[in-house]
Amino acid sequence: MTIVISGAGIGGLTTALGLYEAGLDDVRVLESVPELRPLGVGLNILPNAVRELAELDLLDELLESAVPTGALEYRNRHGQLIWREPRGAAAGYRWPQLSVHRGRLQAVLARAVRRRLGPDAVVTDARVERFTERADGRVDVHVRHPEAGGRSVTTADALIGADGIRSAVRSQMYPDEGPPPWNGIVVWRGTTVAPPFLDGRTMIIAGDDRRRAVVYPMSPPRGGADGPVLMNWAVARAADPESVFEDADWNRPVPPDAFLHHFADLAFAWLDIPALVRSAQESYVYPMVDRDPLPRWTHGAVTLLGDAAHAMYPMGSNGATQSIVDARVLARELALADTPAAALSAYEAERLPALTRVQASARRRGPEVVIDLAHERAPEGFADPAEVFEPGELESVSAEFARIGGFDPETVNTRPSLAVASPAGGRR
Structure with a gap:
């Protein structure tokens, strides 16, 4: 099975690693920029996604340049503490929460892809512009090479659009959507x-x-x-x-x-x-x-992943986190299903409803709503948060957001692994 991934961001690279781990190694990641460079700012990766990176044998390398976050504090404009919640291991997870530079995370993923799938697995200067569905169920992927000049076409059994909030793959599926609101x-x-x-x-x-x-x-x-x-x-x-x-x-x-x-x-x-x-x-x-939720991510042998599928406001550290989980679910389905189309449909059935709920929660400001409530009720500050919030109110806001995102400790710690053993018994 030949799989083309559009976009060498966090979701696209994790998808390639997940596919390799599951025994699928005819994978190419196409990236529009001429060179992958450690650009960007910070990301928070929640334990449900760190679990996936750990199962891909990447955690030790990431810990060399990341911080295991121990707590998250919400404070008002006076700097007074509204609510403090432990994170990662301190909150009972088996895996940490990581704060990391986006470029460093991308570099770790890219090195792993090239090491495991080969130096040509990530192709730069390759901008996916459109796709054509073939009568045999495969997909012709039309690529432009901005630096070298010219165009090319590659044929795949499945195309994964992991090309971000301005996804060319998504825009072909939904040509009337317009720019992100x-x-x-x-x-x-x-x-x-x-x-x-x-x-x-x-x-x-x-x-x-x-x-x-x-x-x-x-x-x-x-x-x-x-x-x-x-x-x-x-x-x-x-x-x-x-x-x-x-x-x-x-x-x-x-x-x-x-x-x-x-x-x-x-x-x-x-x-x-x-x-x-x-x-x-x-x-x-x-x-x-962000992007409005979609009724479908999948059209035949083409699907969307990460921001291309469900770009959301940065409330609750769910952007990169959910892209990583997307990648692992998709790799599992492609390894297990009878056909690529069946795999993509199964992936969508599991992930789309969940991410639609997360997008809606982010639009409601997620757990950051406690800052709005504190200002509304006590704009000049307070001596004690108990003066402002009912008993259990803050805890319930936090717990509800974790439940919606699927990253409460019990769910993350006890659910079955998303890994699929390859014929070789798992590969690195």
Whole structure:
């Protein structure tokens, strides 16, 4: 079985590794950029996805450049603690939650793909533009080579569209969909090398009903236990009414002074967010967008995965996490089903309803709604969260989001493995 994956992001590369692990090694990953480079900012990978990376024998390598997150704290605009919840092993999971630079995670995955499937398994300068379904059930994949020039066609038994929120595969399936809808929120993101805060393994989300700041470490300390770390930060606010984002404005570099005045008061004794942002190595602005849920991801021998299927707002660390789980479910079905079309349909039947619920939860701000509630009920702050929330209210918000996402500890720890043993008994 020949399988073509469009996109060498987190989901596409994990799909290739899952297919190899399941005994399917006629796999090509086509990527539009001329070279894979460690770009991007931070990601949080939840334990349900870290379990999959561990079963692909990647966890030890990832831990060399990631942080096992120990806690997540929600705070108001005064820096007062609303709710603290343990994460990863501290929350009872058998696997950690990882904070990691996206480029480093992608590099680990890409090295593993080339090592296991061969140096030509990832083809760069190969932009999938469209596909043609053949009478025999296979797919002709039409590819443009921007750097080298020219075009080519490759034939596959299955095409996986893992080509992101602006997926060419999705746009052919749904030509009238239009651009991703913007919710009116602007996000600035970046990275800064800085001393660790709190215990060095805590992620914080702070703000009010119009602003958010997210900060977490995503590398081990440099030069010793007390050394600086690579910090991920993101700040967001509702845009001015006249704001318009064009295609060219996506991930546009912007100096911190252009936006820091909106967040000047978020300077706490334990973390000075404006100072952190001002010292950034890089900072970018982009609109907060997602995609509407689809009725179908699969058309014959073609399906969607990750952001191409279910791009969502970054509430709850579900983007890359769910792409990894998608990849493992899809690899399992392709290994077990009688035909590619049957495999893709089974994958969709399992994943689409679940991800539709997660997308809807993200649009409701997910667990971050506790910050909105705290501001609504006590805009000037509080001495104790018990003054603001009913007993058990905060716990129920967190538990409900974990249940919707399928990453509550009991589910993650006890469900059967998604791995499929290859004829060789599993491969690395």
